[in-house]
Amino acid sequence: MTSPLPEEILKMQGSYCGLHDEEWGFVKRVGRRGCMVVALCWTLWLSMLGSLTPGKGEEIPVVAYIGNAEPQILGIQVLDESAKPTNSIDPGSGFFLDILVRDNNTLADVARIRAILYSPSSSPGGANSEQDHYTFRWDSSGFANEGGVGSITVPQCSVPSDRTVAQGTWRFALKLSKNARQSAGWTILVRVEDEANLTQSSRALEVTSFVSLTIDASQITFSGSPGQVVAANQNPILVNYASNHIVNLACSCTQFIGVLDSHFVIDPSSFSVDDDPVHSQAQETGQAEVTLSTQRLDILVGLPIGTGSRNLYVFVSIPEPFLDQDYRGTMNFELSS
Amino acid sequence: MGGGRRAVGIAVGLVMALAGLGCLYVMGTGIGLSGPEQDFSLRQGETATSHLIVWNEGSGAETFSATVTGNVSALVTISPGSLSVGAGASGRVTVSYSVPSDQEPGSYSGRIWVSVSGSGVVPSVSRAVSIVVTGASTKQMPIRKGLNLASWMGPTGTLDSSVPRGQGLYKIWKRKSDGTYVSSQFYAESGVWWSSDQSFTTLETGRAYFFESTADATLQVAAGTLPSSIHLSAGLNLVGWPYASKSLEQVFPQGPQNYAVTKVWRRLPNGSYSFAQYYPESNVWWSSDAGFVSLETGCAYFIEATRGVDIVP
Secondary structure, three states: OOOOOOHHHHHHHHHHOOOOHHHHHHHHHHHHHHHHHHHHHHHHHHHHHHHHOOOOOOOOOOOOOOOOOOOEEEEEEEEOOOOOEOOEEOOOOEEEEEEEEEOOOOHHHOOEEEEEEEOOOOOOOOOOEOOOEEEEEEEOOEEEOOOOOOEEOHHHOEOOOOOOOOEEEEEEEEEOOOOOOOEEEEEEEEEEEOOOOEEEEEEEEEEOEEEEEEEOOOOEEEEEOOOOEEEOOOOOEEEEEEEOOOEEEEEEEOOEEEOOOOOOEEOHHHEEEEOOOOOOHHHOOOOOOEEOOOOOEEEEEEEOOEEEEEEEEEEEEOOOOOOOOEEEEOEEEEEEO | OHHHOOOEEEEEOOOOOOOOOOOOOOOOEEEEEEEOOEEEEEEOOOEEEEEEEEEEOOOOOEEEEEEEEEOOHHHEEEEOOEEEEOOOOEEEEEEEEEOOOOOOOEEEEEEEEEEEOOOOEEEEEEEEEEEEEEOOOEEEEEEOOEEEEEEOOOOOEEHHHHOOOOOOEEEEEEEOOOOOEEEEEEEOOOOEEEOOOOOOOEEOOOOEEEEEEOOOEEEEEEOOOOOOOEEEOOEEEEEEEOOOOEEHHHHOOOOOOOOOEEEEEEEOOOOOEEEEEEEOOOOEEEOOOOOOOEEOOOEEEEEEEOOOEEEOO
C-alpha cells in the first residue's frame, strides 16, 4: 500500500513535472508568506486611500497584539578546545557547547537555557553526578554550574551580542570530570525557555576514556643475602588510580643486571608482586601473588570506575650462589583497558 | 648478614641500593591518558588523524614519552614523541595513521604506550590500537532511467570531478535545509555541471540526492569516507543511508519515552512512496509495505522527527 506523500515530495514531484527549482523556490515563498504580504499591502493601500481622501479621515486607535512565539533550537554543536566541531569530548578537557536559538519575539524573550548532559546510565531528570549527569544553565543572572559537578568557565562563555534580533548563539565553555563515564551513548539535552514556552532538543555525544596511575615511589630497593626472599624496603607501595571505565593494573620488569659484573643478572621471574604483605600463596588473602615477566601480567583485575588506591608488595628471590654487587633494572606498572 | 653470606643490593631505579639501606621514600610520579578510541578502518593509501591527551598526575613537572608496539607500529606516528608537562597539567599528542597504497589488507593491532621518561619504577598507561586495512575499493550505484532517489556513495567532491560521465546522468537535485530543492545540470556541449545556485557545486558522501538519468546504468565511483553520524532536525529530513543495511529498530534505538523518529518514507520504483511508522504504544515499527523493515545500503529516505537527534550508524 502506498500512502499520502509528504508535502515535500509532492513539491518535488511537481518540480519534476516542469517547474524549475527557482520557480519552486518562488512558489514556496509565496505559499508561506505571500498571503501575509498581499494582505499587508492591501491594508496599507486602503489606509493611505482613506487618509488621502478629503473628509474621509478618521483617527482609529490601533492596538497591536504580538503573540508569544515559541523559541526554537536550530542547532547544538560541540567544539573541542581548538573550537573545531567534534562528536566526542575528552573527560577533564575543556570544550564548547554552541546552542543556536531562534525566537521570533527576539532573543530578548529567551529567559533560560539549560544544557543537561547525561550518560546511558542516567536520564534527563537523574541526579547530578561526576560519572553520569551534568547540568549547566544560563539565565538573566548569567552562566552557572547548576549541577555542581564538572566546571563551567564563565569568562569563555558568551551570549549573542545583539538580543534585538531573532537568532543567535549561546556558548557554554565546559569541562566534564575525568571520571565521567566512557560511552558513545551520552546525550546533550538542551532546554530553552521564554516566558511562556519551553522547547528542547538533543544530540548524541561520546565521552572518551580516561585512565591515570600514580605511584608513590620512583625507586624500590632490596637488600638481602643469596637464597633469601626479601621484601622491598619501600613496601607497601601505594598505587592510586582513576578511570572512567573498568581497567586492569599490570606489571612487567626487565632483567636486573649487575653494575660491576654484568654477567650476573636477576631474571624477571625472581620478582613477584602481591596485594598482601605475606610472600606465600599458602596464606593468600587477596589476589594471587604474580611472578613477574618481561611481558605485562595483570596483578589487579577489574578495577572499578572511579578513583581508588591499593597497597602493593614487591618481593625478590635472590639466587644462590650469587655475586654480591648492586643490580639495576626497571619495573613498569601499567594501567590499561 | 648471617651464615657468611653477603648482602646483595638490588635497585629498581637509578639510586644505588646498599645493604641495610633505610626506606627511600620519594614523591610520587603519575600519568593519565584520555582521548578517543584508536580503532580505524582504512583503505590502502588512506590516512587518518586522532589525538590523545597526556596528563601529569604527579607532584612535579615530568617528561613523558610515547611508543607504539605491535604490527600496527609501522602505520602509526605520534607527534611529539616526547613532551614535558607541568604538575596537574595536560599535553596533547597527535596520532597520525598512514596506510601505504601497497599495504597488505588485513587487521593490524598494537598499543600506544605513554610513560614517565626514565628508568626505575615507571608508571605507564596504554591505549589499544586497531586498524583494519582494506583494498582501495570502488562502490557501485545502480541508476534507472528517469528519477532516482539515492545516497551518493562516491567521495565528497565537486560535481565536475566526482560524477561519472557518459552514462546518462544529467541532473541532480539537492534538498536544502529549508525544504526547497536546487538542481545542477550537466551540459554536455561545454562539459560542465551548472546550477543557478552557486552553492551547489559538490556532492557529499552519504548525502541523499535525486538523480535524473537518460538511461539505466551502474555508476562505478571511488568509495567515499562515510560520515560518522547523521543529524536529523525536527520535521522532515531527506537522508542518505550509505552504511550497511540495518533494521529500523537498530537504526533508531528509541523507546516510548524518548522517541524522536516517527515515520520513514521510501521511494518505490514507480515513483510513489510508502512509509513505515513508529508506534510508541507498542514500541514497534510497522508498514503496510511488508518489505519495508530496514534501511538499505545506497538508498535514501525521508524521515520525520519530532526533535533534533543524531543517528549513529
